[in-house]
Amino acid sequence: MYSSKLVLEYTSPSDFIDFVPISDVHYGSTLCDFDAFKKTVASLNTENRYWFLLGDIIDSIIVTDPRFDFRTTNVGDILLDHVETILDIISPFKDTCLGVLTGNHEDKLRRKCQIDISKYIAKQLNAPYMGTSALLYLSFRRNTHTEAYTMMLVHGGVNVNTRQGRIRKVEELATIADADIYVQAHYHDLLHTRTVHFSVNKAGKLVTREKVYVLSGGYLKAYMTDSDTSYVEQKLLKPLVIGTPVIRIYPEMRKIEVLENV
Numbered sequence: 650m651y652s653s654k655l656v657l658e659y660t661s662p663s664d665f666i667d668f669v670p671i672s673d674v675h676y677g678s679t680l681c682d683f684d685a686f687k688k689t690v691a692s693l694n695t696e697n698r699y700w701f702l703l704g705d706i707i708d709s710i711i712v713t714d715p716r717f718d719f720r721t722t723n724v725g726d727i728l729l730d731h732v733e734t735i736l737d738i739i740s741p742f743k744d745t746c747l748g749v750l751t752g753n754h755e756d757k758l759r760r761k762c763q764i765d766i767s768k769y770i771a772k773q774l775n776a777p778y779m780g781t782s783a784l785l786y787l788s789f790r791r792n793t794h795t796e797a798y799t800m801m802l803v804h805g806g807v808n809v810n811t812r813q814g815r816i817r818k819v820e821e822l823a824t825i826a827d828a829d830i831y832v833q834a835h836y837h838d839l840l841h842t843r844t845v846h847f848s849v850n851k852a853g854k855l856v857t858r859e860k861v862y863v864l865s866g867g868y869l870k871a872y873m874t875d876s877d878t879s880y881v882e883q884k885l886l887k888p889l890v891i892g893t894p895v896i897r898i899y900p901e902m903r904k905i906e907v908l909e910n911v
Contacts, residue, residue, distance in 0.1 A: 650826075651779035654786040655747060659697065659900060666789065668896040669693060670802065672703035672752070672834030673867030677731045680870045681708070682891050686738070689893045693742040698895075700745060703834035703865055704752020704781075704804035707731050707766055728758070732766055736773050746776040748783060752804045752834065756781070784826050789900035796900035799828040805835035816842055819862040830861045830896060830905065837867035839890040841907040861905050866892045 657666055671689060675681050693700055707728065739746075751759075751767035759765045771778035782803040789796045801822055809815045815836045822831045823844075841863045850856050871889045895908040 651748075651777070651783040652785070653748075653777065653783070654788060656788045656790060657699070659789055659791050662791070662901045663899070664697065664791075664901075665897050665899045665906075667695065667698040668747075668800070668898070669698060669700040669893055670703050670832045670834070670863070670865040670896070671700060671706075671893050672804070672865040673705045673837050673869060674735070675705055675708040675754070675867070675869045676735055677708035677728070678869060682868045682870050685891050686868045690738050690742065693739075693745065698745065699747050700742070701747055701802060702739075702749045702767075702770065703802060703832070704750045704767065705754045705834065705867075706735055706752070706770065707758075708754060728764070728766065732770060736770065740774065743774040743776065746774045747785075748777040748779045748802075749774065750779050750783065750802060750804050750834075751781055753806045784828065787898070789898070791901070794901070796903070798830065798898060798900075798905075800830040800832065800896075801826050801828040802832050803834070805833050807835075809836065812838060812840060815864055816840055816862060819864060820844070822862075823860060828860070829858075830863065832863045832865055832896070834865045834867075836864055837869055837889040838864045839866035839892055839894060839909050840864045841894065841909065843905075859905065861896075861907065863894055863896060863907055866890055866894060868892075 659666060674686050676683065749767055749771035755766045768778045785800045787798045787800060807818065809818055815838050819831050819833045841861065843859050843861045846858045846860065848856050848858060867889060868891055869889055897906040897908060
């Protein structure tokens with residue numbers, strides 16, 4: 650697991666810092682909502698807004714892959730062309746990229762073709778490559794005042810068909826690592842919840858601590874008019890949620906908000 654300390658500056662006690670975990674774009678699939686992805690990327694041009702890539706940015710399904718379907722894959726484009734297209738869109742904001750995770754699609758490509766797409770993207774963005782999971786210590790500083798939060802980021806790989814099951818998988822991360830915020834990709838769903846934990850301080854007073862759990866959405870469409878059939882339609886699953894959340898932290902207010910779509 651990747652771990653790191655990030656130090657972020659802010660200027661006012663009322664300031665907030667945004668974190669945008671972008672995942673599951675699946676560029677290269679004919680079902681990718683590329684316009685929605687570009688809209689999300691344009692929103693990165695905002696003060697005090699930082700972002701991550703959480704994997705499956707490129708669809709990365711090749712002809713020898715059992716998941717390959719000529720009806721939903723742009724076979725005329727090579728994978729590096731897909732990567733360069735993504736980089737053209739996101740590179741203008743590379744200074745605020747905090748890291749790149751890999752997804753199961755990129756990992757399958759790495760195993761079959763010895764091409765590490767995620768590591769290449771991280772290098773081009775001059776951002777840390779964080780593997781499949783990361784635990785981050787976020788230190789917020791205003792002059793000599795500091796506040797701290799912890800965040801766990803994962804892509805994941807276990808398929809769950811219900812929204813309740815998906816959020817439960819995110820909540821289970823708390824049994825692995827202690828953090829204030831848990832973010833999971835892979836499920837193409839946009840949802841968040843939170844739990845409250847009680848503790849006692851040195852003065853013997855009860856204190857509470859919230860943990861926030863976030864599903865990071867995606868950009869793969871499921872049901873479309875005059876479209877080739879997706880795996881979602883084949884299995885009659887619920888439509889997928891398009892978009893990315895914004896995790897907004899108010900350091901000195903000790904407050905976390907989740908805006909469910911940008």
